[in-house]
Amino acid sequence: MNVLALDLGTSSVRAMVFDDRVRARPEALARRGFDLSIAADDSGTATLDADEYLAALIACIDELAKAGHLDDIGLVAASAQWHSVLPIDAAGRPLSPVITWLDTRPAPPDGATGPLDPEAFHQRTGAWWHRFYWTVKLPWLRGSGLAPARYTGLVEYILTELLGAAPMSVSQASGTGMLDLATMEWDPEALDIAGVSTSHLPELAPLGWQGRLCAEYARRWPQLAGALWSPAIGDGAASNIGSGCVDESRAAVTVGTSAAVRLVQPAPRGAALPPLPHRLWRYRVDDHRVVTGAAYSAGGNLFAWARRELRLPDGPELEQKLAGITPFSGVRADPRLGGDRPPGTAPAGSGELRHLGFGTTAVEMFAGLMEGVCTMVHADLQVIESTVDHPVAVTLGGGAIAASPWWRRAFESTLAPREVAHVDDPEVGCSGAALVALGRADQTPG
Known part of the structure; x- marks a missing residue:
């Protein structure tokens, strides 16, 4: 079948x-x-x-x-x-x-x-x-x-x-x-x-x-x-399951149109749920599991907007230019161009770039925006870890991560010393939905 x-x-x-x-x-x-x-x-x-x-x-x-x-x-x-x-x-x-x-x-x-x-x-x-x-x-x-x-x-x-x-x-x-x-x-x-x-x-x-x-x-x-x-x-929820992040040992950081960091936890119907820190949301995966995390309006949409508006090249040429930038050494950015996801209330248009000079390049501005997303994810991952009382490993995934090896390395640097893996599959949502429908959410695709 x-x-x-x-x-x-x-x-x-x-x-x-x-x-x-x-x-x-x-x-x-x-x-x-x-x-x-x-x-x-x-x-x-x-x-x-x-x-x-x-x-x-x-x-x-x-x-x-x-x-x-x-x-x-x-x-x-x-x-x-x-x-x-x-x-x-x-x-x-x-x-x-x-x-x-x-x-x-x-x-x-x-x-x-x-x-x-x-x-x-x-x-x-x-x-x-x-x-x-x-x-x-x-x-x-x-x-x-x-x-x-x-x-x-x-x-x-x-x-x-x-x-x-x-x-x-x-x-x-x-x-x-x-x-x-x-x-x-x-x-x-x-x-x-x-x-x-x-x-x-x-x-x-x-x-x-x-x-x-x-x-x-x-x-x-x-x-x-x-x-x-x-x-x-x-x-x-589907992205977590499709990425193999199916329990409290491993969180998923997914960057598609938006970005999120999430941890799946067991929660049978009627069972008491673990305490939820104020900064985090919690939703249902299905009748047997919940997913706890934080999400951001900035992700692949920010990547595409910045590359377009800063007139940056595609693919390998952009990666080559980014390779010469020392992470977190120059431009600082608030990447909330689309406003806050809850519990924040910042409206659309809240993005900022700081520490600009006449020598600042478009690529440096781009890097600052992407690093801003890494910083937000790291802060909320620390809060997620407080709900399980141990550090968790991380799997990076999503189409925007697959499109930029430099951004993946920036995430790895920010999330260190945790174990950070990468799933190079832009269709983790589809595979996760299939696994849940088949009753195999604890399994790895393939």
């Missing part, structure tokens, strides 16, 4: 096929790039068009079908971006673009109050009362003049279109900031803060849920008509 794995990311949509040992099938990969709509005035707008996104995914699956790669698919798995929200009408149609994790516009209504006990709320949900989460996003959407019948996430909208019905996985629900991570039910206080009832939110997927294509798409892709679809997991 083969597995079709979907990666519903922020900057691209990918579909690829694995065999039953989670080894990628040769050439069975389709990808479509996707651009966020980002306001040029630094207002913080960062949205996606849900139907255009669905069309990109359909095109990927069509491409695999045309090439004969969908034969013997028995299971479909998905890794998907966390934190998106889409207001929909009673017929399930979008009332606005998808509000993504990068959108910094949401704000609490005037006079609104958050949790009665913010620390207890953080321990239960792994989140904060913050613009990043649905507790702030839903009231903000209503205040913008919309009257949604319900709210859903991007992945739930996509899967509902393909399957006819698709409940929200506990992994995706945890990314809303409204799930009690221990009971795996919607948190009553979070519902009250958001001003909604469970009828306004997606149904939560029961343990063991699986779906099938609706008739329309079963006719389009008859090879997938009998395949079972597993609940989607958050892209960060």
